[in-house]
Amino acid sequence: MIAGKLFNEAIAILQQQGFEIRYEHLGGSGTGYCRVGNRQWVVVDVAQPVEEQLEQLAAAIASEPLPAKTTLPAELRTLVKRNPVR
Secondary structure, three states, rough: HHHHHHHHHHHHHHEEEEEEEEEEOOOOOOOOOEEEOOOEEEEEEOOOHHHHHHHHHHHHHHHOOOOOOOOOOOHHHHHHHHHHOO
């Protein structure tokens, strides 16, 4: 699967998990995720290479239970397994 499609799949799953997504130019300092109060956020650093963005998106996916009947594409499942829950 190409990186752009995998990125879109990851974003869709994160939204199903309840994450709010923001896209910011952070100069390549990094994509990340956090919880503020009862809201979950993913901030995507648009200056960062998509492969690095995907690593952090996978970590965010791993941090929360998957919605029922959600299946991860094989490539995304591999990334999630490499990013254990923190």
